[in-house]
Amino acid sequence: MTHRQRVQLFLLLTPVTVFLGVFFLIPLGTIAVYSLLTPGLYGGVEWSFYHWNYGRIFGWADGITEVFEPVYLHILLRSLGLAAATVAICLVLCYPVAFWVAGLAPRWRMLFLFLITLPFFASLIVRLYAWLLLLKPSGLLNTVLMGLGVITEPLDILYTPVAVILGMVYIFLPFMFLPLFASIDTLDRSLIEASGDLGARPVQTLLKVVLPMTVPGIVAGGVIVFIPAVGNFIVPDVLGGAKGLMTGNLIEQQFLSSRNWPFGSALAMVIMALVLGVLLVFSNRARRAGGRT
Amino acid sequence: MRRLPLTVFSLIFFAFLYLPLAVIVGYSFNANPVNMLVWEGFTLDWYRGLFGLDRSFDPQSRTVYVESTPQMLAALRNSLIVAVSTTCIATVLGTTAALALNRYRFRGKALWSGGLMVPMMMPDIVLGIGLLIFFTSAGMRLSLLTIIIGQCTFLTSYVFIVVQARLAGLDPALEEASADLGASDWVTFRKVTLPQLAPGLLGGALLAFIISMDDLVITYFISGSGSQTLPIYIFGMIRRGVKPEINALATLIILASVLIAGLGLWLRARGDRK
Known part of the structure; x- marks a missing residue:
């Protein structure tokens, strides 16, 4: 140089x-x-080493200044569960559609790819607000279901974990779709035909040929959905209620209402560790899977 | 191949994607003031109320939002100031980074190209509280400036990725030819690289602009009381309760973002085809 x-x-x-x-x-x-400082009395911090913030979450609190409450661990596990459910549902919804779009004529493909990305740009808070309206006891979902005679009582979905999953699936669908599509699009379709010609049933072809070859797309989509989902606090705030509370809400409370910044920081460190862990494990796996095909 | 079930499933999927947006647009024209979820008739009252245009508005029968027009417009103005500033800064930072990583070979390159993606991958809330602690410990008052700085961190990542993709697709032979013909580095950049890079730059800038206008979580933590942006204003409105005016405002926002995003995606599609 x-x-x-x-x-x-x-x-x-x-x-x-x-x-x-x-x-x-x-x-x-x-x-x-x-996350390693002592919470002060009135929302400040004292500059001395303090590991009970983590103890409060994971169970080695001293029981005097800090008390271990299993509720934090529960909320953490719930966040993981809700994020995992979101990933799984996004995958199940997007996979067939990505397959369908990949098989369209180029003109139509452009149109439907455009249609997938467009809602991503329509304000996040507006899209969540739409679900708030849809899920209300007198909202469209219940009106339609009751009109069709599927249910007799309005479903009480709003302010439950189900509403949180619905909202997260809705806002993260494009994140899952695009990597999946990229992976499915490069698939050699003659392999599917070959599998069929050799006598494999469609299900066998799907499980033994198509799925293994699209693992990189599945992993990439899963990671990209999981990361913003696990620390999310807007969706549970708008749609979740007390039973749908996630770690993100807990962090927000520590910073803006309880004013215990060290404890909030410790919770944020846990989320950060989870995200880094997922990235490390799965980026390796995606690379290996990518190298295999 | 059994295409029909797949087609039906896919079309339902797209309906699911657009139904919620359509519902808001529909409700925004609903005249029912008591329960906006029950259709009563067509009205433009909520749009009028939003802009304070309706002089004969009767506060007794229809509650106009107290904080309506001036606060909303202030929030919109804040959002625009932030989005324009962050777009400029992030576009410059992201583009210089992309140029450095694409045109030069140096030690630790992988570290930079990986590191430049991290701000985008970091969960919003973690970055938000990190910036909050940082700004308060540095003694900076939360204002539009802190929002602009905070948003530029992850917007730089987005611009970097878009510009990088465009740069990787350019033909280096053209630049070499320009240099061989005696053009200086700067002239080559101005006359050869930049014109070819333009669609990528525009795409990156538009993306940064839209994401900045829409950012809620990070801005939520680092905006002071006088520096509300539009998404935060709407978030506050929703937290206080559902009002028909929100539907009108939401409809306008959907319209604006779809127009901008449509323009951006169209430009990109056109650029790709060339």
Whole structure:
């Protein structure tokens, strides 16, 4: 590399590095530091080492200044469960549709890919608000179901975990669809025909040929949906109610109403660890699966 | 192949995707003031109420939102200020990063290209509280400035990815030819690279603009009392209870974002075909 190129590279790379270093890396670091500080009396912090924040979540609280409440662990597990359910439902809904869109004529493919991405750009809060209206006891869902005679009493879905899953599935569908589509689109369709010609039933072809070859897409979609889902607090806030509370809501409360920033930071560290864990495990697996096919 | 069930399932899927948006648009024209979920007749009252245009509005029978027009417009103005500033900053930062990683070979390159994706992958809430702690410990008052700084972190990632993809598709031979013909690096960049890069830049900037206008979680933690943005304003409205005016506002937002996004996607599709 010549001297001039070195100068150019330095000029190009320095602004972004400094900016993200100061306003991204340092803030993440402060979360880690705060999670190990002592909560002060009136919402502040005291600068002394304190591991009971984590103890309060995982069970080694001393029982005097901090008390272990299994409820935090329950909410954490619930967040994991709701995020996993969201991933699974998104996958089941998107897979056949991605397969269908991939088989369309180029013109129509463009149209339907456009239609998939468009709702992603229509404001998140507006889309959640739509589900609030749909799920209300007198909302469209119940009116239609009761009109059809499917149910006699209005379903009480709103402010339950089911509503949270519905809302998250709705807002994260495009995240699952696009990687899945990319994976299914590159699939060699003659292999499907070959499998059929060799006498495999459609189900066998699906399980033994199509699914294994699209593992990278499935994993990528799953990770991209899981990450924003597990720490989400807007969806449970709008649709969830007390029974649909997730770790995100707990963190928000610690920062904005209970004002226990160290405890909130400890919870955020747990979410961050989960996300990093998922990324590490699955990005490796996706690469390996990708290399195999 | 049994295509028919697959087609039916897919069409239902797309209906599911658009039904909720259609429902809001429909309700926004519903005249029923008591229960907006029961259709009574067509009205534009909620749109009028939103803009304070209806002079003969009777506060007794139909509650106009107290915080209606001025606060909403202030929130909209804040959102636009933030979105325009973040779009400019993030586009510059993301593009310089993409150029550096695409045109030069250096040690630790993988670290940078991986690291530039992390702000986008980080859960919103974690970044939001990190920035909140950071700004308050640094003694910075929460304002539009803190929102702009905060949003630029992850918007840079988005721009970086879009521009990077465009750069990777460019033919390096053109730049080499320009250099061989005696053009300086700067002239080559201005006259050869930049025009080819334009669709990517525009796409990245539009994406940053839309995401900034829509960002709720991160902005929620780092906006002060005087610096509400539009999504936060709507979030607050919804938390206080469902009002028909929200439907009208939501409809306008859906319309605006669909128009901008439609334009962006159309531009990109056109750029790809060329």
